[in-house]
Amino acid sequence: MDRAKIKRELEELAAEGLPAEQPQEEAPVEVQAEGEGEDKAKAKKEEDVPRKNGLIETDYATRGAHLDVQINPDQVVRAAEILDSEGMTLELVTGVDWIKEGQFEVIYDYSYAGGQLFRVVVRARVDRNNPDIPTVCHVYGGANWHERETWELLGINFVGHPQLEHFLLPEDADFYPLRKDFKP
């Protein structure tokens, strides 16, 4: 596991995705990498403006992770491959419903079991009306159940997942309980 290499490759990956998403804005990624992304967001009128793609080094003591990278949804497989080749483990897949922004966020937590303490968070945002994101099942077998659960509870469609069937909920459940507009 090479921390510097992971950081560099994820940074490049995030930079690749940036112009594709927002072609009109050509913000250099290096500026955000210094952790100024938060300051920029604050400067804007709305505080809840979604974060732009890029890599931030977070403080482990207060956040519980060392690197935090946001990428395009179509890049999560590439990110998983980068981290897999360095021997990291996929620990958790989380979905978050940002209903005000009309988006879902998918968060991948990676950890390292080889001795050194290193945690990486990979995030991707998908459109709430068209929540498609590629699966990372073929890279990490353990993603299967986590993605299946995220699909079931939030309705995020993991394209290419071998078995998107009901898992924790009853077989006839036609609701997504973790969505913020869910009414029991």
Added chain:
Amino acid sequence: MSSLAQSQLRETFELNIGPQHPATHGVLRIKVVMDGEYIDRAEPILGYIHRMHEKMGENRTWNQFWPNMGRLDYLSAIAYNHCYAGLMERAMGIVVPERAEYIRVITAELNRIQSHLLGFGAYIMDLGGFTPLMYAMDEREQILDLLESVTGSRLTYCYFRFGGVYNDIDDDFITGTRAFLKRFRPQIPMYHKLVTGNVILMNRLIGVGPLSAEICRKYGATGPVLRGSGVNYDIRRNEPYSVYPELDFDIPVYHECDSMARYMVRMDEMLQSCRIIEHALNKLPEGPVMAEKVPKALKPPKGDYHYAVEAARGTFSMRTVSDGTNTSYRMRLRSPTYSNVSLFEEASRGMLLSDALAFLGSLDPVIPEMDR
């Protein structure tokens, strides 16, 4: 005759194990496609006691979520308390008094011993031996009595608070714990004599359910399952939290990668937990057990937080997204056996059915924690 080799003559049939089956430790159902005595495909089916703890986390205030932490893994609930306490203390920047941290570690390790004891007893019962369960229950009962005297409950602990623990331990607890350790330590060699050396057990466990370190990594398996595959990974050492760095203990690691290795890791861990408790009791400092000025209504700053602890079955971690209000925006619980059992489908392919049950028991699943 193994019919696996003659695939053209193959005739498979479906077999349901569970949901009410003693070998599945609760309501876990396994849909197995059998090829004679061999498993073609075994698919665990979850959700029989799904309670949507994650949604409860969004509906309740931070303090109201405490009781949920005792109801995930009912066997090592204190470790789950520890994770939630640590998570919110990280988010709020609360500094916990040292005595409280020591008490946390002592109770968590007692809890770990009783969890492994029940795991040991139940596992041997899966394999057909009834007596060891009685021995294990006897010892476990003493731990439950000790924990009851400080926490007030015997199973679903809700003992920790943000900033400490709600009840200080007294001299009775300390002398009782020391007496228990004195009595318990010679029990483990006795168990080894009684159970581990038994030729039936050895034949059923050695070489059964091989798990390479690579498959553990791909599936995110942790805890005794990972350490039985030769990987020295324990959150208490690799990602130190609480006062574990100040305490002496070793991480038992076995390289055989089979069910026996996982069983041995758990047995050794009980002795290591005894060491931790003894050392922590010797070092127990005086002082308060609650931090001062912990706000009653917590409002952690916006952002997301992650915290991981070593529960009895592996890494339990929580990720919470806070929007700065008094409830969580998203509460994600990562339960260790969820990941551990997810590799069952791949690892059990081609296994004998009786071996597969011995293998499943060595993963030590606790169903309420998988289903959440």
